Amino acid sequence: MNDTQNEAILNISELKMYFPVVRGLLRRKVADVKAVDGVSFKLMRNETLGLVGESGCGKTTVGRCVLGLYKPTAGRIIFEGQDITALPEKRMRQIRSKIALIFQDPYSSLDPRQSAGSIVGEALRIHNLVGSKSDYNGRIEQLFRLVGLDPSMTNRFPHEFSGGQRQRIGVARALASDPALIVCDEPISALDVSIQAQIINLLEELQERVQGLSYLFIAHDLSVVRHISDRVAVMYLGHIMEICKSRELYDNPLHPYTRALLSAIPIADPFVEETRERIILKGEVPSPLNPPPGCPFHPRCFMAIPECSQTNPPLHTVTEGHEVACIRVL
Amino acid sequence: MEDADVAELLKVNNLVTQFKTESGVVKAVDGVSYYIDEQEIVGLVGESGCGKSVSQLSVMQLINAPGKIVGGEVIFEGINLLEYNAKGPQMRAVRGAKIAMIFQEPMTSLNPVLTIGQQLSEMLVLHLKMSEDAARKRVIELMGLVGIPAAEKRIDDYPHNFSGGMRQRVMIAMALSCNPRILIADEPTTALDVTTQAQLLEMMKDMVQRFRASLVVVTHNLGVVARYAQRIYIMYAGRIVESGTTKDIFGKPRHPYTMGLLKCIPRLDEEEGRKLVPIEGLPPNLIGMPPTCAFLPRCSWKIDRCYQDPWPDLESVDDNHFIRCYANTGEKKN
Numbered sequence: 333m334n335d336t337q338n339e340a341i342l343n344i345s346e347l348k349m350y351f352p353v354v355r356g357l358l359r360r361k362v363a364d365v366k367a368v369d370g371v372s373f374k375l376m377r378n379e380t381l382g383l384v385g386e387s388g389c390g391k392t393t394v395g396r397c398v399l400g401l402y403k404p405t406a407g408r409i410i411f412e413g414q415d416i417t418a419l420p421e422k423r424m425r426q427i428r429s430k431i432a433l434i435f436q437d438p439y440s441s442l443d444p445r446q447s448a449g450s451i452v453g454e455a456l457r458i459h460n461l462v463g464s465k466s467d468y469n470g471r472i473e474q475l476f477r478l479v480g481l482d483p484s485m486t487n488r489f490p491h492e493f494s495g496g497q498r499q500r501i502g503v504a505r506a507l508a509s510d511p512a513l514i515v516c517d518e519p520i521s522a523l524d525v526s527i528q529a530q531i532i533n534l535l536e537e538l539q540e541r542v543q544g545l546s547y548l549f550i551a552h553d554l555s556v557v558r559h560i561s562d563r564v565a566v567m568y569l570g571h572i573m574e575i576c577k578s579r580e581l582y583d584n585p586l587h588p589y590t591r592a593l594l595s596a597i598p599i600a601d602p603f604v605e606e607t608r609e610r611i612i613l614k615g616e617v618p619s620p621l622n623p624p625p626g627c628p629f630h631p632r633c634f635m636a637i638p639e640c641s642q643t644n645p646p647l648h649t650v651t652e653g654h655e656v657a658c659i660r661v662l
Numbered sequence: 663m664e665d666a667d668v669a670e671l672l673k674v675n676n677l678v679t680q681f682k683t684e685s686g687v688v689k690a691v692d693g694v695s696y697y698i699d700e701q702e703i704v705g706l707v708g709e710s711g712c713g714k715s716v717s718q719l720s721v722m723q724l725i726n727a728p729g730k731i732v733g734g735e736v737i738f739e740g741i742n743l744l745e746y747n748a749k750g751p752q753m754r755a756v757r758g759a760k761i762a763m764i765f766q767e768p769m770t771s772l773n774p775v776l777t778i779g780q781q782l783s784e785m786l787v788l789h790l791k792m793s794e795d796a797a798r799k800r801v802i803e804l805m806g807l808v809g810i811p812a813a814e815k816r817i818d819d820y821p822h823n824f825s826g827g828m829r830q831r832v833m834i835a836m837a838l839s840c841n842p843r844i845l846i847a848d849e850p851t852t853a854l855d856v857t858t859q860a861q862l863l864e865m866m867k868d869m870v871q872r873f874r875a876s877l878v879v880v881t882h883n884l885g886v887v888a889r890y891a892q893r894i895y896i897m898y899a900g901r902i903v904e905s906g907t908t909k910d911i912f913g914k915p916r917h918p919y920t921m922g923l924l925k926c927i928p929r930l931d932e933e934e935g936r937k938l939v940p941i942e943g944l945p946p947n948l949i950g951m952p953p954t955c956a957f958l959p960r961c962s963w964k965i966d967r968c969y970q971d972p973w974p975d976l977e978s979v980d981d982n983h984f985i986r987c988y989a990n991t992g993e994k995k996n
Contacts, residue, residue, distance in 0.1 A: 529927070617855065
């Protein structure tokens, strides 16, 4: 992560996002939900970084902070060299044409009363990206072709498309404003198995075709994340526990949580399954309202020692590009 | 499939379940035959709409209008359950007691206004004629078995006091409460987190062993069946297209759909740079389907015969390994 030979398109440092819990008539703040609690990472141009973790780990919140949908409690978000952490909404709008989002649910994320062409073209209209009507139509047709949809379908409405096709519309919409970064928040988890591969391949092909496109790929399915990402960050209760190259993650996971997470995911191969390490964690993910002291994972950790409840370890580099937040891993 | 196994606990023959809709008859389950042995874990795999859940609901006779079980047999302990009235006392004595079911949504399958204890003891009082006190004791025991901590305290809690994983544990306790012979788990962990999924599946496996029951895991997740099932049925468009031992299905899959599924899912242990091969097209609309193979439009193995003849029956390709396909997929396996 300390390499500077490549250009970082996104540089997040010590990002914190606390949501206040208010109570009573005076709406006094009684506590904080620490959804993201000190997250730092860099995303290089043309790279795909996977953010993986179980529900409530803060992965979606990180994505929303990047899009400027939440104003972070602390920390800095540098996008293409510019600090966008606390930009006024007007300026943020301009930036947002460069950062797009693909949503999880292709059913609820498309306006049912707009035609597919109009949905895809919305960003073009809002950001005034095209001069004439014919440019506009041409661009939409081009986007449809880019995501593998027939341009003759621009006048159809979302309900006339299948789930996979709808997600293609979602991808086309994200591409419309020529973004440098696309935040993909669980883009395939609502789709059927045989359709998922179509969207994964589409995202991979687009990255090859569109110059300098980066993805922040947020998902809970580690197999998918590992497949599409160059590097993977594993999150737990608002913290990054481990970040490394995708290949390293399966070959050499170091954090006990990563190891447990990997072992919890069955591989579709009974011959491999016979010999795999199986770590069954005790208990459930604690509430981010009341996180345990020290390392957030220590109450469930099979490697924990007394010191683990005292300090929350920062990420440290174990080998080049492989960072772990655990005092038991040296 | 046809060999009469002595330990056969459940045998389903040619089950047909249809739904009448305004646009036509949906053949959700269209001639499904399978069996479950004693103390066996069987996987039933398919994508949404393939009929895997409807087939299981049909076994339990839980199909409501406009759905209807149109034909077939469900032989359980030597008796055809479909001859029982769905709402009659004989079917009730089987449903929930001898064949129990767990659903995907632990949120919606528990009654929010009754305590966990009330809901769990209902079964014991109803089916096993236990007294309230004895039932309460047994409930605490069951809750402990499925890994709910401090069961004596939590028995009087309401469903909203429990997390999703804990609710599913309650559902499992409920399903096990009458010592069922068969436990049908319909996507039991899909709505839950990965580490919770692993906990629950491991616990379910231990429980069916302990209770000497059989487990039917209905899922779209090939990993889950690879890890837990001994035998697998693959469903597509209301029919079983391939069946065999787990090692045969994954080691030498023979139906083009199964082969396609295995090539289109990312694997945790895959080589870097592996390309996924999607199955092109979409699952068919189950209304007014042609008599030919339903996978034909998406199949890369199709031969002329597939267009001419109706969808074939399951035929043996190996010991205990059956496929419903004309193409000789065994020739060049990749």
